[in-house]
Amino acid sequence: MFVAAKLLKTGYTEAKKHKAKKQAKAQAQYPNPNNGPYPEPYQMSGYPQGVAPGVDVRYQPDTPPPGKRTRLVSMITSAVRFLQFVFGLAVIGLYGQDVHHDHEDGISANAKWIYAVIVGILATSTSGIHMVLPFIIKGVNNSTNPKLQLPQFVWEFILCILWLTLFGIFGKMYIGVHADDSNKSLGDAAKINRMRHAAWVDLVNLLMWVFTASWALMRWLKNKRAATESEMGYDVEKENQI
Template identity: 50%
Template sequence: MSFIFLKVLELGYNRHKKNKAAKKAQKEAELYYGQPPYPNGQPQPYPMSEYPTGLGPGTDTRFPAPPQPPQSKREKLAYMLISIVRFFQFVLGLTVIGLYGRDVRHDHKYDDTWNSKWVYALITGCLATLTAMIHLVIPFLMRKSASASARGAGITSKPAIQLPQFVWEFVLCILWLTLFGLFGKMYIGVYPEKKDEKDSKESGLGDSGRIDRMRHAVWIDLINLLLWVSTSSWILLKWLKARRAQAGSVVVDAEKGDENSI
């Protein structure tokens, strides 16, 4: 008899526990959806009150995508500053191509051997200019998409996308640092010796003209280095922030799963 009594008691306790959970789910559904849930206690994912009236065959019942949260003033200001930096990266990259390309074109015109340092400067300038142009063009393309808001001057919020971007910009920083070191060692503190006006600048590509031009190019290389260090650091911070947010969401989902299992 005691065994049967214990079984009946256990059955009543389990029944009470299920009814209590069903009532709790019903209250949560009424607060969230404004109407009772399904008979099995599960909330309605698409309440009938939100369906349009006069449904018929062929009617599109797809729900619109939830609106994107508006950007804060701080985010808008940060993305505006990054866009300005990208623009200067693009302009100064073209400037470097013009400064070093003048000598390469001169060597090509007179069938002289191309200097590897000047060719390296051209490659670095082309890679940087192309990268800056991509970051300037992508936001305008993303604005035409309904699911994108052109945040971060073409930089998405996914850590899987931001990490390769940071690696590439870090490579560009190394290239600019090497370029500044090469030509800084050659031209910083060096001034042309002008004997007279006739020998000073005969063709614009003589010793005097090249030294003046390369002395200016060295400081433009330094400015490019600082700009690319700033954008790569910004991408690194965005990647770390996205990783932290992603890890926090995973922990919250795991805690919810543990609560549901209990």
């Protein structure tokens, strides 16, 4: 009887020591107030408000502010857009006078002058959109959406062709021409002087649109190359994983 009681007491003591050792090991591996084998569950009181469980709430770094070079390029392009708008209005005014006078006299306006007014309206509208759009849609500017850069280049290239045609027409007619008896068919002295100046304004417009079209093409090629390099890097990383 005494031996049985001794063995029972010894077994109980050993079991108690084994349990304490197991709890100490679990606490060292999973430190939490409950001393359980599993980590303490995340309290919903600390969950961000307005975010449902399962939503990715990882920290997203703030977009760094644009550098000096980016701001300088943005200022230059904005200035060029403004000049395109102003010189486009000038073309509309210079050629629109003759269209208006022909309308008042009850005669059909010359198709060349109508063409000049239409080109001025298209260019002025385009430059006006470029100036206003960044204030309406955030992020649409120089670095603007790459998907819009190729269509932008195509349209501005078309405008370059229109300006080149316009300069060719009126430059051939009026540059180097002065009012005399042999040029009465081109108009009086005031009209010839005005049209000669208008031809040089056409040339300025052509140069500005060539600049912005070239800039749009360069940005599109740069983004396309960056996208291609990114895809190649992704493919190489995928192959390495395989």
